[in-house]
Amino acid sequence: MGTSAVNDRFLRACRRQPVDRVPVWFMRQAGRYDPEYRAIRQSYTLLDICREPELCARVTRMPVDQLGVDAAILFSDIMVPIGAMGMPFSLQENVGPVMERPLRSEEDVEGLRLFHPEEALPYVLETIRHLATTLPVPLIGFAGGPFTLASYMVEGGPSRDYARTKAMMLARPDLWHRLMDKLARAMAGYLRAQIQAGCAAVQIFDSWVGSLSVHTFRAHVKPHIQQLMAEIADLGAPIIYFGVQTGELLADFAEAGATVVGVDWRTPLDRARKRVGASVALQGNLDPVSLFAPPEALRREVETVLQLGCQSPGYIFNLGHGVKPTTDLAQLQRVVEWVHGFDPIPSVGSATKEELA
Numbered sequence: 001m002g003t004s005a006v007n008d009r010f011l012r013a014c015r016r017q018p019v020d021r022v023p024v025w026f027m028r029q030a031g032r033y034d035p036e037y038r039a040i041r042q043s044y045t046l047l048d049i050c051r052e053p054e055l056c057a058r059v060t061r062m063p064v065d066q067l068g069v070d071a072a073i074l075f076s077d078i079m080v081p082i083g084a085m086g087m088p089f090s091l092q093e094n095v096g097p098v099m100e101r102p103l104r105s106e107e108d109v110e111g112l113r114l115f116h117p118e119e120a121l122p123y124v125l126e127t128i129r130h131l132a133t134t135l136p137v138p139l140i141g142f143a144g145g146p147f148t149l150a151s152y153m154v155e156g157g158p159s160r161d162y163a164r165t166k167a168m169m170l171a172r173p174d175l176w177h178r179l180m181d182k183l184a185r186a187m188a189g190y191l192r193a194q195i196q197a198g199c200a201a202v203q204i205f206d207s208w209v210g211s212l213s214v215h216t217f218r219a220h221v222k223p224h225i226q227q228l229m230a231e232i233a234d235l236g237a238p239i240i241y242f243g244v245q246t247g248e249l250l251a252d253f254a255e256a257g258a259t260v261v262g263v264d265w266r267t268p269l270d271r272a273r274k275r276v277g278a279s280v281a282l283q284g285n286l287d288p289v290s291l292f293a294p295p296e297a298l299r300r301e302v303e304t305v306l307q308l309g310c311q312s313p314g315y316i317f318n319l320g321h322g323v324k325p326t327t328d329l330a331q332l333q334r335v336v337e338w339v340h341g342f343d344p345i346p347s348v349g350s351a352t353k354e355e356l357a
């Protein structure tokens with residue numbers, strides 16, 4: 001692990017160190033846009049792939065070989081550990097996670113198990129151990145954020161307004177805090193195990209946390225996120241915290257202990273930088289829909305994002321949310337080429353090209 005043969009520009013950017021080129025990877029970079037992935041999905045469900053370490057490692061590696069990205073993200077789903085906590089679910093095509101039975105009562109919360117990752121999800125850790133010694137780039141592990149996981153558990157599936165989740169939060173703050181505390185502790189244990197198995201960094205996908213007002217986020221979620229990140233900080237792996245529509249929460253994300261703050265496309269990266277300060281790195285934030293534009297128009301979008309991102313040290317190029325299933329693979333390849341062709345030097349202040357060589 002961590003040998004010099006591994007391309008480390010992603011980890012350097014996480015730590016706000018000078019880089020030779022801007023690192024790039026894509027949220028949801030393994031998936032349906034890729035014909036090879038679709039072919040595998042003819043014979044295996046998503047959860048089948050997760051449970052087969054060799055196949056899972058192959059799927060994780062595909063975007064590294066095909067796109068030339070600077071990091072791999074473990075192929076899994078934020079719901080995988082929710083099964084291990086005792087809540088069965090299915091992943092339904094074009095819908096998302098659907099719970100067998102939603103979580104609604106005091107007893108439901110008490111019944112959630114704090115699982116041992118090595119016992120409950122050995123195949124995840126086996127996949128990581130295999131990848132950590134064979135990938136040419138760092139491997140990112142991940143977990144869902146407590147609010148986002150709770151939203152699936154309480155609603156029973158995807159939701160537009162998270163009405164039941166917010167109702168529990170406001171009507172039963174005691175119960176809500178017990179649920180958040182359990183989820184934060186379970187995900188901290190899960191992320192610790194992933195890092196110990198060989199993940200070089202982790203991302204917390206709190207995709208739907210941007211649906212909260214700033215004051216409800218601070219009162220009902222932030223302490224648990226802070227706790228989660230504090231519980232894994234001693235391992236030294238960068239922690240990326242990301243959610244959609246979280247422009248107003250970015251300063252709180254940095255304050256809660258993130259090493260890297262993920263930004264969606266609505267907030268310009270220079271504005272995000274002003275909000276988070278100089279002590280964290282930024283990741284984002286090309287609108288995933290711009291990948292449907294003709295190459296010349298896409299290129300202009302990529303350049304704009306790069307110029308804003310590179311104004312300060314510590315920048316990782318990514319989309320503002322996941323790759324859409326109908327995206328053309330060639331467009332992603334072009335983006336990687338353009339990002340790697342961009343001169344990041346203005347972003348590193350006093351360092352010269354010779355010093356970096």
Ligand SMILES: Cc1c2[nH]c(c1CCC(=O)O)Cc1[nH]c(c(CCC(=O)O)c1C)Cc1[nH]c(c(CCC(=O)O)c1C)Cc1[nH]c(c(C)c1CCC(=O)O)C2
Pocket residue numbers: 026027028029030031032041045046073074075076077078079091092093094095096097142205207321322
């Ligand atoms: C909210 C969320 C989920 N899962 C995830 C999130 C957070 C990220 C985000 O906001 O996009 C995270 C996730 N899910 C998946 C990954 C794999 C790693 C990667 O390539 O990024 C990651 C990081 C595989 C997957 N997870 C899923 C797919 C697509 C379906 C499939 O291939 O069978 C993949 C590749 C299914 C899934 N699982 C979930 C949804 C909403 C869906 C999509 C439903 C659909 O459109 O069909 C829950």
